Amino acid sequence: MDTPQEKPHAGPRPAALLGPVEIRQLAEELDITPTKKLGQNFVHDPNTVRRIVSAAAATDGDDVIEVGPGLGSLTLALLDTVRSVTAVEIDPRLAERLPRTVADRAPDHADRLNLLRQDALTVLPADLRAAGAPEPTALVANLPYNVSVPVLLHLLAEFPTITRVLVMVQAEVADRLAAAPGSKIYGVPSVKAAFYGTVRRAGSIGKNVFWPAPKIDSGLVRIDRFPGGEEPWPIDARTRAAVFPLVDAAFAQRRKTLRAALSGHYGSGAAAEDALRAAHIDPGLRGEKLGVADFVRLAGVVR
Structure with a gap:
């Protein structure tokens, strides 16, 4: 059966x-x-x-x-x-x-x-x-x-x-x-x-x-x-607070050079130029030429 x-x-x-x-x-x-x-x-x-x-x-x-x-x-x-x-x-x-x-x-x-x-x-x-x-x-x-x-x-x-x-x-x-x-x-x-x-x-x-x-x-x-522990920069609130205002300022008036666009952020055009040169960024560039790594470097954020 x-x-x-x-x-x-x-x-x-x-x-x-x-x-x-x-x-x-x-x-x-x-x-x-x-x-x-x-x-x-x-x-x-x-x-x-x-x-x-x-x-x-x-x-x-x-x-x-x-x-x-x-x-x-x-x-x-x-x-x-x-x-x-x-x-x-x-x-x-x-x-x-x-x-x-x-x-x-x-x-x-x-x-x-x-x-x-x-x-x-x-x-x-x-x-x-x-x-x-x-x-x-x-x-x-x-x-x-x-x-x-x-x-x-x-x-x-x-x-x-x-x-x-x-x-x-x-x-x-x-x-x-x-x-x-x-x-x-x-x-x-x-x-x-x-x-x-x-x-x-x-x-x-x-x-x-x-x-x-x-x-x-x-x-x-x-x-x-970016994988944890392998990020090219710290992905945290402190880094974000330093980087994002620079991004906003750089693109607020796209046709301005970075020296001019960031003068308000740094207090003057001369101060903006000093910060840009210290980060090895040409002050005569416009924001659209910078990658996120450039903005992080400009913000002075390091591990």
């Missing part, structure tokens, strides 16, 4: 990702009309969110912080892959609905979700601890376009545990973040992002994967933070 064969143990079921129909149904249920003020454009293409997770090189060892999860498109894709997702949502209706969406569409992964109902620009490590959420190892998000750069820089500053970033932003902003010294679009965001690690463009995203479709294309930006 044949012995009944045991069925192999089934693993967790993958999340049911959101498509255009589901996105519209959820928005209608919540009486939500995407607002420009909050930078809301909801991704409705499952292939796009899978692509973002792949570009982030997310693994089951990652604890991800996601800003602006909206209706949950990217959240569901992340929950399929990573150890945990801490979603930061400012819109109370979206924040209230997200856990139910996850429970409905990714029931086997619902325990991986943590939710913070607040402005991402105010999130601190203490907020995650209070919510029982782990320190993030990665930032993966479709950032609200109106505050994308401030949110990115805030989270990099507050969470040194973030070793990897993959964010979707306006194409123009993506280009600026990844720009190299000497280019016309190189500026403050370029230098400040490069302060933390290696920045590169990781792809382009068209308009039609969103609802409503924005008027411009989007871009993916990847940042790999």
